[in-house]
Amino acid sequence: MNNIRFIQIPEVCPICGKPVSVVKEKDSEVLMCMNAQCKGKLLGELCAFVGKKAHDINGLSEATLSLMIQRGLVESPIDLYHLKEKKEQLAYLPKMGAKKISNLLKAIDDSRNTTLEKFIVGLNIPLIGSRAAKDIAKHERIRTKETNLLEPINTFIVDAAENYDFTHIEGLGVERNNSIHNYFKENYDYVCALASQFTFQDNTVESIAANTSLEGKKFCITGKLKKFANRDALVADIESKGGKVVSGVTKATDYLITNDKESGSSKNKKAAELNIPIISEDEYCQL
Numbered sequence: 001m002n003n004i005r006f007i008q009i010p011e012v013c014p015i016c017g018k019p020v021s022v023v024k025e026k027d028s029e030v031l032m033c034m035n036a037q038c039k040g041k042l043l044g045e046l047c048a049f050v051g052k053k054a055h056d057i058n059g060l061s062e063a064t065l066s067l068m069i070q071r072g073l074v075e076s077p078i079d080l081y082h083l084k085e086k087k088e089q090l091a092y093l094p095k096m097g098a099k100k101i102s103n104l105l106k107a108i109d110d111s112r113n114t115t116l117e118k119f120i121v122g123l124n125i126p127l128i129g130s131r132a133a134k135d136i137a138k139h140e141r142i143r144t145k146e147t148n149l150l151e152p153i154n155t156f157i158v159d160a161a162e163n164y165d166f167t168h169i170e171g172l173g174v175e176r177n178n179s180i181h182n183y184f185k186e187n188y189d190y191v192c193a194l195a196s197q198f199t200f201q202d203n204t205v206e207s208i209a210a211n212t213s214l215e216g217k218k219f220c221i222t223g224k225l226k227k228f229a230n231r232d233a234l235v236a237d238i239e240s241k242g243g244k245v246v247s248g249v250t251k252a253t254d255y256l257i258t259n260d261k262e263s264g265s266s267k268n269k270k271a272a273e274l275n276i277p278i279i280s281e282d283e284y285c286q287l
């Protein structure tokens, strides 16, 4: 008789007592504790959290993190953001001088500026690596525009908690979709608390990246402006949409922007000569 058949698969993690899940990884099945704050995998979680593809925090080697766990300074990744209140205890760690502590706390503070992609990598959801995180973040940025939620992070949390079908994203199959939902069943409160530690840059990045309506177009500007506060503001607007500003009118110029089309300036004459459209600020705004 084969004894292996009778091994009972545990339903809860022997360390934290939270439910475990079978995660299919390529051809094998792995039993995993789904609790992001489980002490049994805390060191691994922390290493991934501070890693380059996640929050990229300098000064936290595996050895340092291991010591911090032993001394009870961190019990979950979120505790890194409360180390500021534990400066005295930090100083008791070997090789932790005042300078090193202040550098470390600064690096941790700097990491508060993040993106949804990094945040997802940092959650360490089984099967969700940096590639999947990137695809999910992009998808959620687009979805945020369609819904009325404030930021992509909100869309992601709601989607992950409410059984949104992530298989809509190319490359994300049923296994990854299930993994996200199983993870959120156990860690919803943790994810929300963690998210509150960060400022997400996704909105600004997306708005610049999304608007390329003037890609490759060259503009020359002349005369007084009315709509834009000043020339720099107009230049910034053109550049933010992928356009370029040139100082003189040549064959390669696509538009001359001026509010006084009859001024008879040399630029106006040149543009007329070369058949280059002369447009007002209002007309520019409608491009």
Ligand SMILES: [Zn+2]
Binding pocket: 013, 014, 015, 016, 017, 018, 033, 034, 035, 038, 039, 040
């Ligand atoms: Zn556990």
